[in-house]
Amino acid sequence: MLVRTMTILLSIRLSSRKIITHQNFQSKSLGFLGLVNHNSSVSSYSSLFHCKAGSSSSTFMPIGESYPHKPHALLGTLYSFLHYKSTEAQNQLEPQYTHEDKDDQANDFPGGKVSFTSEMTFISETPVKRVPCFRVLDDNGDPITYSNYEQIQQLSKEVAVKMYNNMVTLQMMDTVFYEAQRQGRISFYITTMGEEAINIASAAALSIDDLILPQYREPGILLWRGFTLKEFADQLFGNQADHGKGRQMPVHYGSNKLNYITISSPIATQLPQAVGVAYSLKMDRKDACAVTYFGDGTTSEGDFHAALNFAAVMEVPIIFICRNNGWAISTPTEEQFRSDGIVVKGPAYGMRSIRVDGNDALAVYAAVHTARRMAISEQRPVLIEALTYRVGHHSTSDDSTKYRPVDEIEYWKKSRNPVNRFRRWVEKNGWWNDEDELELRNSVKKQLLQAIQVAERIPKPPLADLFSDVYANLPSNLHEQEKLLRETIKEHPQDYPSDVPM
Amino acid sequence: MATALQRFGRSFILISKRQFSNSSTSCEKKIAQQSGKSLNLYSAINQALHIALETDPRAYVFGEDVSFGGVFRCTTGLADRFGKNRVFNTPLCEQGIVGFGIGLAAMGNRAIAEIQFADYIYPAFDQIVNEAAKFRYRSGNQFNCGGLTIRAPYGAVGHGGHYHSQSPEAFFCHVPGIKVVVPRSPQQAKGLLLSCIRDPNPVVFFEPKWLYRLAVEEVPEHDYMLPLSEAEVIREGSDITLVGWGAQLSIMEQACLDAEKSGISCELIDLKTLIPWDKETVEASVKKTGRLLISHEAPVTGGFGAEISASIVERCFLRLEAPITRICGLDTPFPLVFEPFYMPTKNKILDAIKSTVNY
Numbered sequence: 104m105l106v107r108t109m110t111i112l113l114s115i116r117l118s119s120r121k122i123i124t125h126q127n128f129q130s131k132s133l134g135f136l137g138l139v140n141h142n143s144s145v146s147s148y149s150s151l152f153h154c155k156a157g158s159s160s161s162t163f164m165p166i167g168e169s170y171p172h173k174p175h176a177l178l179g180t181l182y183s184f185l186h187y188k189s190t191e192a193q194n195q196l197e198p199q200y201t202h203e204d205k206d207d208q209a210n211d212f213p214g215g216k217v218s219f220t221s222e223m224t225f226i227s228e229t230p231v232k233r234v235p236c237f238r239v240l241d242d243n244g245d246p247i248t249y250s251n252y253e254q255i256q257q258l259s260k261e262v263a264v265k266m267y268n269n270m271v272t273l274q275m276m277d278t279v280f281y282e283a284q285r286q287g288r289i290s291f292y293i294t295t296m297g298e299e300a301i302n303i304a305s306a307a308a309l310s311i312d313d314l315i316l317p318q319y320r321e322p323g324i325l326l327w328r329g330f331t332l333k334e335f336a337d338q339l340f341g342n343q344a345d346h347g348k349g350r351q352m353p354v355h356y357g358s359n360k361l362n363y364i365t366i367s368s369p370i371a372t373q374l375p376q377a378v379g380v381a382y383s384l385k386m387d388r389k390d391a392c393a394v395t396y397f398g399d400g401t402t403s404e405g406d407f408h409a410a411l412n413f414a415a416v417m418e419v420p421i422i423f424i425c426r427n428n429g430w431a432i433s434t435p436t437e438e439q440f441r442s443d444g445i446v447v448k449g450p451a452y453g454m455r456s457i458r459v460d461g462n463d464a465l466a467v468y469a470a471v472h473t474a475r476r477m478a479i480s481e482q483r484p485v486l487i488e489a490l491t492y493r494v495g496h497h498s499t500s501d502d503s504t505k506y507r508p509v510d511e512i513e514y515w516k517k518s519r520n521p522v523n524r525f526r527r528w529v530e531k532n533g534w535w536n537d538e539d540e541l542e543l544r545n546s547v548k549k550q551l552l553q554a555i556q557v558a559e560r561i562p563k564p565p566l567a568d569l570f571s572d573v574y575a576n577l578p579s580n581l582h583e584q585e586k587l588l589r590e591t592i593k594e595h596p597q598d599y600p601s602d603v604p605m
Numbered sequence: 606m607a608t609a610l611q612r613f614g615r616s617f618i619l620i621s622k623r624q625f626s627n628s629s630t631s632c633e634k635k636i637a638q639q640s641g642k643s644l645n646l647y648s649a650i651n652q653a654l655h656i657a658l659e660t661d662p663r664a665y666v667f668g669e670d671v672s673f674g675g676v677f678r679c680t681t682g683l684a685d686r687f688g689k690n691r692v693f694n695t696p697l698c699e700q701g702i703v704g705f706g707i708g709l710a711a712m713g714n715r716a717i718a719e720i721q722f723a724d725y726i727y728p729a730f731d732q733i734v735n736e737a738a739k740f741r742y743r744s745g746n747q748f749n750c751g752g753l754t755i756r757a758p759y760g761a762v763g764h765g766g767h768y769h770s771q772s773p774e775a776f777f778c779h780v781p782g783i784k785v786v787v788p789r790s791p792q793q794a795k796g797l798l799l800s801c802i803r804d805p806n807p808v809v810f811f812e813p814k815w816l817y818r819l820a821v822e823e824v825p826e827h828d829y830m831l832p833l834s835e836a837e838v839i840r841e842g843s844d845i846t847l848v849g850w851g852a853q854l855s856i857m858e859q860a861c862l863d864a865e866k867s868g869i870s871c872e873l874i875d876l877k878t879l880i881p882w883d884k885e886t887v888e889a890s891v892k893k894t895g896r897l898l899i900s901h902e903a904p905v906t907g908g909f910g911a912e913i914s915a916s917i918v919e920r921c922f923l924r925l926e927a928p929i930t931r932i933c934g935l936d937t938p939f940p941l942v943f944e945p946f947y948m949p950t951k952n953k954i955l956d957a958i959k960s961t962v963n964y
Contacts, residue, residue: 314712316708345745346744346745346747347743347744347745347747348745348746350742350743350745351743355743357743357744357745357747357748358747359744359747359748364711364744364748365740365743365744365745365747365748367735367736367739367743369731369735369736372704372731372732372735372736374704375700375701375703375704375705375707375708375732376704376705376707376708376711376732376736377708378701378704378705378708379704379705379706379707379708379709379710379711379712379716380708380709380711380712381708382705382708382709383708383709383712383713383714384712386690386714393708405700405728406700406701406704406731406732409696409698409700409701409704410701410704412696412698412701413695413696413698413701413705416695416696568745571746572741572742572745572746573741573742573781573782574741574782574784574806574881575741575749575751575804575805575806576805578834578881579834579881579884579885580881580882580884581881
């Protein structure tokens with residue numbers, strides 16, 4: 104029986120860097136996120152631990168020699184990760200940590216064997232070192248080291264240019280639609296500014312067969328999959344062409360054709376649903392996974408914990424992508440949780456996890472691509488925490504300068520801009536130039552304005568759509584209510600919007 | 606089919622005191638020894654689940670402790686027969702169970718989720734109200750989770766106290782987009798559950814746990830369905846209409862029998878589906894009798910009886926000869942020692958019948 108007892112990771116000292124496969128650690132201030140090491144290796148988070156590779160039931164140990172007590176006693180639990188790129192670390196582990204406790208009595212309880220210790224040690228609540236953040240490109244768009252990740256090597260000019268193209272389109276879409284809201288043409292809008300790389304690079308790393316269960320800051324996946332600017336505009340205006348029949352607030356997109364399940368406003372509800380979707384994919388032996396997106400605030404909801412636990416227990420192909428953008432409306436992450444972000448929560452549920460630089464399109468691409476392969480071929484969940492920053496306000500109903508400094512926003516908007524960073528890399532490859540840029544921006548702007556103009560003129564959905572789809576078939580109470588409403592409208596037409604066809 | 610079924614009450618083994626049976630094993634044996642047609646309610650549910658899994662390879666049964674047969678034995682034998690991929694335990698987390706079920710149903714499966722007690726359905730309230738109920742509507746019918754059925758045992762058992770006795774149906778009756786169904790007997794349970802599982806809408810199916818072992822009647826062995834949103838007149842009468850659902854109907858039936866001895870003719874209606882409910886059948890009956898009594902175990906204030914009362918006043922105002930009466934649970938948490946005081950008992954109903962008729 105595979106034992107998946109997990110020890111809490113936070114206490115582990117990782118001082119012996121020599122034995123970690125990562126190269127070129129760079130500490131980088133991520134502003135609100137504090138100091139997080141950047142790491143240029145794609146080895147997943149679990150590579151910080153020693154596992155006997157090749158064994159399905161490995162001894163799970165920390166790397167490092169300075170734990171004050173006996174980590175092997177404290178952490179001598181069994182762990183079943185099939186390990187990813189961690190053999191090097193294993194070979195270099197000090198022997199003292201690979202031994203079983205001399206007093207090899209163990210508590211053989213229903214969850215598996217746990218060794219005893221005579222040391223009364225409380226696991227520390229704070230990690231000595233934060234989990235590093237995987238990145239490929241530095242802020243100038245230069246690869247940090249020579250990276251031999253096949254995903255990036257194989258990234259064709261065509262795909263890379265489409266990625267850049269989509270990132271720019273997403274950025275411009277936000278500018279134009281945001282402005283349309285300010286002009287009062289649409290009622291509400293939410294921008295994705297600052298998170299273009301997570302949106303587009305993750306979409307590029309997935310297949311269209313993968314089911315997306317989004318929150319509301321991931322329109323980039325739809326864009327990548329072919330949702331047209333007019334389709335976006337139709338939803339924002341709630342017109343007759345809106346797939347959602349004008350029933351939901353702007354930005355609650357959905358597309359059956361593009362495997363993008365319609366957005367709902369409640370936070371975290373899509374997460375346990377995504378596990379059910381993934382279970383169905385597993386039963387059907389599909390070459391696809393479920394992918395669900397959410398923010399840092401979401402991780403405080405019960406549904407987040409329900410979903411991670413269900414996914415781990417049910418061994419389903421699913422990727423959880425957390426956009427840790429530092430802010431849940433006005434609540435900063437330090438008022439949201441006391442853990443080292445989100446990534447550390449994965450292993451607590453028995454889930455492989457990685458932290459990536461969400462503003463590095465290549466890092467996101469490589470991590471999601473790898474996670475997808477693991478999720479499907481090994482039928483397991485993977486958690487990705489992408490560190491980023493919400494450059495825009497929470498929504499058009501929010502003014503974020505009331506709770507965070509303008510400097511901070513400007514810094515992330517300019518110095519840490521994911522679109523600019525990716526552009527530099529594409530340019531350095533000789534795949535993009537100023538002329539292309541100008542042409543793209545002109546063309547997207549034209550398409551956006553046209554989309555708005557057309558969508559604005561399309562009539563609203565007919566009144567019958569108020570009553571349809573509550574149930575598969577219209578029940579008698581709704582039939583009755585529709586009849587009554589129509590009579591009232593006849594009596595008082597001035598009370599009702601004239602642009603809704605009767 | 607419905608007409609061929611025996612009417613409620615005729616073949617029931619009723620125990621006058623509401624007590625939770627402790628003699629489960631002997632009870633089970635008794636049923637096993639019978640012809641295979643006479644079943645108690647949990648066995649009827651079990652048979653329906655067998656049929657649902659048998660007839661649809663995309664049907665799944667899951668929830669807390671369902672693998673070994675469930676704490677009420679409703680899922681007995683399913684995992685052995687259909688495998689652990691289709692019948693499985695979930696972690697102890699109701700919001701996870703329903704959320705998972707919605708996702709599974711959204712992929713075109715029949716997701717049959719069990720919530721161990723209706724008292725514990727509240728963590729899943731958000732998933733039911735904000736997600737399952739609106740899944741089709743908010744997507745413009747691009748997506749739906751119509752394959753979802755949530756089963757939950759509800760109601761008094763004699764010793765359940767606050768958290769093993771509640772009747773939370775009214776909360777869910779305020780939610781457009783789901784259906785709420787409560788069966789009264791084994792044959793009803795089987796036919797209605799199969800309808801719910803195959804209905805293209807998400808359904809919350811409350812099972813009267815008091816009747817799991819106590820109610821025994823002949824249940825056809827074959828695959829049959831009973832219509833949703835259709836009430837049934839289970840006892841015809843001319844002086845007063847009584848409306849109820851689930852376990853309460855047996856108490857109301859006893860009150861009707863006693864009233865008959867006093868010369869009062871009662872018409873008893875099983876609503877079966879609470880939303881969308883069959884107003885027409887109740888309306889027709891009240892127009893005939895001129896009087897209405899509604900009874901449910903849930904607290905009277907804000908209970909579904911209030912909705913029925915309001916609707917019938919709207920439709921039958923001039924035909925009513927007395928105020929509509931509600932005999933329901935008290936507006937207290939469900940109590941342990943005081944359960945006999947809390948309950949809408951036969952004599953409370955009988956007294957109300959008499960005072961309504963003599964108004």
